[in-house]
Amino acid sequence: MKLQQAFGxxxxxxxxxxxLSQEDFFKVSGRTYLSELERGLKTPTLDKIDxxxxxxxxxxxxxxxxxxxxxxxVSIDDLWRQxxxxxxxxxxx
Numbered sequence: 001m002k003l004q005q006a007f008g009x010x011x012x013x014x015x016x017x018x019x020l021s022q023e024d025f026f027k028v029s030g031r032t033y034l035s036e037l038e039r040g041l042k043t044p045t046l047d048k049i050d051x052x053x054x055x056x057x058x059x060x061x062x063x064x065x066x067x068x069x070x071x072x073x074v075s076i077d078d079l080w081r082q083x084x085x086x087x088x089x090x091x092x093x
Contacts, residue, residue: 001073002071003071005039006067006070008041010067011063014062015038018056018057022034025055027055028054029048046060049064065080065083
């Protein structure tokens with residue numbers, strides 16, 4: 001699956017899990033734009049990802065982790081192991 005489509009699916013999943021409608025994002029985004037994001041037609045900025053995640057009530061990393069879990073078809077455990085490895089390496093100059 002393409003990255004934009006995976007992000008859209010992750011956004012839709014978390015929005016629905018939280019019981020939110022597209023209209024509930026009115027302070028962050030118009031319904032049309034949100035629909036385009038969920039269908040993988042648009043790519044959000046980091047600021048927009050932060051605002052969307054805040055509206056849902058989750059950390060932006062959770063939204064991105066779900067996105068890459070979907071895109072790469074990996075388990076969340078495998079994804080976190082990779083992230084931990086990458087961040088540990090970044091801590092060791």
